[in-house]
Amino acid sequence: DQQVKQNSPSLSVQEGRISILNCDYTNSMFDYFLWYKKYPAEGPTFLISISSIKDKNEDGRFTVFLNKSAKHLSLHIVPSQPGDSAVYFCAAIHYNNNDMRFGAGTRLTVKP
Amino acid sequence: DTGVSQDPRHKITKRGQNVTFRCDPISEHNRLYWYRQTLGQGPEFLTYFQNEAQLEKSRLLSDRFSAERPKGSFSTLEIQRTEQGDSAMYLCASSLGFGDSPLHFGNGTRLTVT
Numbered sequence: 001d002q003q004v005k006q007n008s009p010s011l012s013v014q015e016g017r018i019s020i021l022n023c024d025y026t027n028s029m030f031d032y033f034l035w036y037k038k039y040p041a042e043g044p045t046f047l048i049s050i051s052s053i054k055d056k057n058e059d060g061r062f063t064v065f066l067n068k069s070a071k072h073l074s075l076h077i078v079p080s081q082p083g084d085s086a087v088y089f090c091a092a093i094h095y096n097n098n099d100m101r102f103g104a105g106t107r108l109t110v111k112p
Numbered sequence: 113d114t115g116v117s118q119d120p121r122h123k124i125t126k127r128g129q130n131v132t133f134r135c136d137p138i139s140e141h142n143r144l145y146w147y148r149q150t151l152g153q154g155p156e157f158l159t160y161f162q163n164e165a166q167l168e169k170s171r172l173l174s175d176r177f178s179a180e181r182p183k184g185s186f187s188t189l190e191i192q193r194t195e196q197g198d199s200a201m202y203l204c205a206s207s208l209g210f211g212d213s214p215l216h217f218g219n220g221t222r223l224t225v226t
Binding site: 004006009032034036041042043044045046049051089091093095098099100101102103104105 | 116143145152153154155156157160167168170203205212214215216217218219220
């Protein structure tokens with residue numbers, strides 16, 4: 001029962017360009033969405049989040065967009081830097097439920 | 113903020129042995145979570161504590177698994193009679209306890225069952 005899906009296992013972009021990571025979900029009860037970044041041998045690190053009452057949240061180079069009608073969210077990184085190379089996980093949760101669901105991750109490689 | 117600490121980082125055990133992992137959450141966080149991650153997958157929820165009370169368990173948590181959080185501080189996850197399918201990264205996370213509080217993860221314990 002995979003309620004959060006990241007259909008692209010990998011993405012490669014050139015330094016300075018935009019990285020767009022996508023995530024789809026099936027459970028319309030989700031009301032909070034998060035992106036985590038994971039480097040090898042480390043645990044996931046919280047990056048940015050968005051509530052279902054918003055359609056955009058921005059934090060520096062990172063912007064998350066939410067399209068509730070399409071059950072789709074995306075993470076934009078502009079400009080991309082080599083240090084952004086990591087695995088990015090999309091996650092979703094319902095406020096009354098403590099079972100945060102994660103996608104399978106997208107490995108981003110930013111080439112210098 | 114020293115972050116979430118997990119011990120050991122790696123554990124290799126033979127099938128049928130018992131193993132125990134420890135997690136020390138961020139001190140002011142009252143929620144503590146255990147997740148499991150296998151290769152190519154995202155973290156999967158196992159169980160969750162609010163202070164010392166274990167409030168939710170996933171169906172992934174078979175009766176060979178037990179978790180405790182005495183006095184609402186550190187937590188332990190024990191796996192009895194380990195099986196090769198238990199090989200995975202076991203992640204602990206903590207949060208402040210509000211519905212939209214992000215989870216702060218430790219670096220995990222990688223279990224290999226031979």
